Amino acid sequence: MSSRSICRVLCGSTALSTALLLAGVAHAQGVENATAAETAVQGGVEDIVVTARKREESIQNIPVAVSAFSQAQIDRADLTSVEKIAASTPQLTVGRASNGSGAQISMRGIGSNSTSLGIEQSVAVIVDGAYSGQGRVINEGFFDLARVEVLKGPQALFFGKNATAGVVSLTTADPTDEFEGRVRAGYEFKAEQAVLEGVISGPLSDTFGVRFAIRGSKMWGGYYRNVSEAFDYPTTDFVTGVTTPHEALPTPNNQPREKELLARLTLKWEPTSRLTVNVKGTINYNRNNNNSWNYVAFGCQSGFSTVNPTTECRDDNFVSHMNKFPVALGEETPFGKDDGSLYNYYRAWGLTGQVGYELDNITITSVTNYSRNKNSWACSCAYQAAGVYATEGTTWRSFSNETRALTSFDGPVNLMIGALYQKTKRVFDQNVVFAGVENSAAPAGMRYVAYSKNSETEGETISPFAQVIWDVTDALNFTAGVRYTHETKDSYFVQPYVNPSLTGLFVPNATVAADQTFTNWSPEATIAYKVTPDINVYAAYKTAYKSGGLSNSGIYSGLSTTPDEDFLFDPEKAKGFEVGFKSTLFDRQLRFNVTGYRFKFSNLQVDFFNAPTFAYLTINAGAAISKGIETEFEYAPHGVEGLTLRGTLNYNSSKYRNFLGPCFAGQTIAQGCPSPTGPGGFPLQDLSGKSTSVAPKWTATLGGYYETDIGADTTFGIGADARYSGSYLASAFGNELSHVDSYITFDASAKVGFQGGRWELAVLGKNLTNRQYFLGAHADGPLTGSGTGTAAGISADQIGFGTIPRTVMLQATFNY
Known part of the structure; x- marks a missing residue:
């Protein structure tokens, strides 16, 4: 079926479902009005509280385009990673990358491609x-969450720096007023993965509470199957000329x-009704047997x-073609393994x-935070069975504090003022092995290294704000x-060998x-009007800066x-408008929202x-325009308690407005290369009017979810969600070989709860x-x-970041 046909089917079914639901709601409303004196109202859409403006507000009252998941929704859908959150959020995508920044996170077609470690994400976490x-934050698992909020579009005022395309905000659970706990065990069949999770929470005194959560998992299998065969990799010594x-x-x-292995300890102290102190400590450990396990040559x-x-x-x-380092090379390369194994740690x-x-x-x-992470890997960096290898070790540390004050005077005018301070340091070391080179006179560990890289960046940010x-x-x-x-950013780069x-x-x-200094003013303004207590409209002008x-x-x-x-690149800026309509209708049975933006x-x-x-080029596209309309509904009829139906339909156009960018390797004259020759001596193509990546x-x-009682203290729940995406280019540079056809994914879950929810058995299926x-x-x-740039060019192979295949997890939970 073609992309247009698939879109017609799914979009048509969405529109039809919405029409049927509205008709059903109208009927249910009429029945309810006739019998309101005789029956109690049941059901209705859940009122989700968000903190997108650093104060608690209903998601329907806040003048921001935001998708939010409550604690119950997170638990039900197993949203335990940024990738899983993205798979449940329209117009948010996360591509897991092996090197560079470690991820490509995009919102509405705007994001930061992954090959440069120095570029921070346009979508902040x-x-x-x-x-x-x-981007490496996607290697951290997130569980025991209280709330997830996904804010779309530029977000300068409330979420620190560098959020030009959007924000994924995660809030972990706090200690509870009463003692409670949870033990959960799961087994996923495709990856042969066992998961064990435990949570204990409660008060130690009238003013002090504690919560400890831990999660561990291990795979005996995997998501991708490597089918490569052994090959010969000869090296020639520069000193002796001997080939080995x-x-x-x-x-x-x-x-x-x-x-x-993930663990979090939370301590909460409330000595008075005015003062709350909350301290959270976390550790994350993640290791696998190939940092490029999801890299696939999909367009040649x-x-x-x-x-x-x-x-x-x-x-x-879901097949890859990769080989280990030859043993001697693994032994002699910094961060390499003695047996030549690939890994990410x-x-x-x-x-x-x-x-x-x-x-x-x-x-x-x-909010004061200190964080530190280390990442090291060994890579088959042609991402196919070819003799290109690399190893890397990086560290990142950050200290930050953001303090703000919000007034609540009785008059019509109030203020919010604050400031962010952040101090960071990144250390980067990489060693690349290729071309069969060897040097017996090289420094220790460099015998088979073609070249090594070392770089550091120290950054400092001071950012006051007011509203x-x-x-x-x-x-x-x-x-x-x-x-x-x-x-300010103080950086250097050198190839020491x-x-x-x-x-x-x-x-x-x-x-x-490079000793760089950047300054910027990012204003925003919003006007919101409450037409009725359940209908709100707003218009906003927003800017942001990275x-x-x-x-x-x-x-x-x-x-x-x-x-x-x-190596050097300029700041990225965003500005534009957003308008929204938010409504909760028919006695809270229907939530219907529309957002338009440019x-x-x-x-x-x-x-x-x-x-x-043979160079990585970090460049700035002249401009890109992202514009579109997003609609969403949620329907929870009073007449069918426990039923919730939901859906979205979104149109987005994200294109370069003016961008003379580099030609992709092998691009021909007929394909638009070359235009003028650019900095670095490489040919350019005119990408104006072409789509951005993803x-x-x-x-x-x-989709929807239904839960009901099926016996004494026994409940049954079932849910399903379909997601459609139109076609797009995975490449940011117009290479048609990177075309990804439209697709539909389908997730489903079922659970049975016993003894009032104390015991629960569930089956969770994703990408079915x-x-x-x-x-x-x-x-x-x-x-x-x-x-x-010639008439007879041969286009480069396109290597894509593949997604996870069909997974089915059996899960048992005991709450106490």
Whole structure:
């Protein structure tokens, strides 16, 4: 079935379902009005409380485009990672990447592609009020959550810095007023994964509470199947000229065979009714057997891999083709394994302190966070069975404090003022092995290394902000605010070792240093009108800002004419308008919302691997426009207690407005390359009017949940959700080989609760259609693509970040 046909089917069914539901609601309303004196009202849509403006508000009253999940919804759908949250949120996508930033997180087609470690995400992740712009945060599992909020579009005022495209805000659960606990065990059949989780919570005194949550998991299988075969990798010693054969064995058949341990301790102290102190400490451990386990060559000009001509490029079988380091190379490479194994090893810990103090008319809140993570990996970095390997070790640490004060005077005007301070440091080391080079006279650990990289960035941010809140009337509210950002970044990059045979390609010991200062004012204003107590409309002007920087994971290439400029990139800015209609109708049986938006993103930060000059280029697209309409409904009829139906229908157009960008490797003259020659000596193409990466025009969801009593103290619940995405390009540079067809995924769950919910058995199924799709792409496949800017170019293979296949988990829970 074509993309248009699929869209017609799903979108049509959404519209039909909505019409039927409205008719049913009208009928139910009439019945209820006739019998209101005789029967009690049951059911109705859940009123979700959000803190998107740093104060508790109903999701229907807040003038912000936000999708939110309550604690019950999170638990029911097993939303235990940023990727799972994205899979349940229209227009939010998360592509898991192996190197660079570690992820491509996109909202409405705007995001930061993954190949540069120096680019922070345009979609910020906030955990318990503390900002994280690092893509590696997706390696952290999130469980025992109280609330998830996904804010769409620029968010400058309430969520720190660098949220030009949106925010994913996660709030973990606090200690409870009474002692309670939970033990949960699960087994997922596809990955052969066992999961064990425990929570205990309660008061230690009238003023002090504690909550401890821990989760561990282990896979004996995996999501992807490696089918590579052993191949020979000979190396030639630069000193002696002797060639030595080596064998590169396949990686394990099942990948990623992940092991994970997560723990969180929360202490809450309320000595008075005015003061609350909350401290959360977390640790995260995650390890797997291949950092690139989901990388797949899915688009190739001939239909077959360039580096493995007998291997078909496919997008439907969850298969990879990767090999270990030859043993001698693994032993001699920093961060390598003695047996040549591939891996990814992520460790993180953090401490967050939240203090709230209430005066008579002022509420003061402060969030202080210290976090640190380390990530190391060994990679088959052609992402196919070819002789390109790398290892990496990075560390990131951050200290931040955000303090704000909100007034609550009886008059019509109130204020919110505050400031953010953040201090960060990133350390990056990488070693790349390829081209069969060897140097017996090299420093220890560098014998088989082609070149090594080292980089650091120290950053400091001071960012005050303020907002005026004016209740013009009981129904009309106007707010206006601004955030000022002053950010400094002190960075350097150097390639301390290059094999002597490659010094013409990679420049040794040439340091790129950058002492950068960025400043910005980001204003916003919103007017909201309450038509009735259950109908609200609003219009907002928003801006946001993300500072520039230096690409820590770049390449200093001797083929580039401006190698220093390859590393530096300018700030990204967003501005535009959003209008919204939010309604809760028919005695709270129907929630129906519509949002329209248009935002311009100037100097959108993108990263590209330029094969002809063998360099990563961090550049700024001139501008991109994201505009569209989003609709959502939720229906919970009084007449059928326990039933909730929901759906969304979204149109989004996200295109470059003016962007002379690099040609993809192998792009021909007929395909639009070259236009002028750009910085670095590489040819350019005109991408104006072309779609940004992962930007489907149409997305939709349709689903529901039903829970009912089936016996004494026994309940049964069943739920299902379908998600449709239109087609899009995974590449940010217009390569048609990265085309991803439209798709539908289907999730379902069923549970039985016993003894009033004390015991529960559940089955959770995700991606039951078993559809493989790609949520981003490595710029171009290494060692592929030729003839760029000629009439007879051969396009580079497209390597995509594949999603997880069909999974089915059996889960048992005991609550006490």
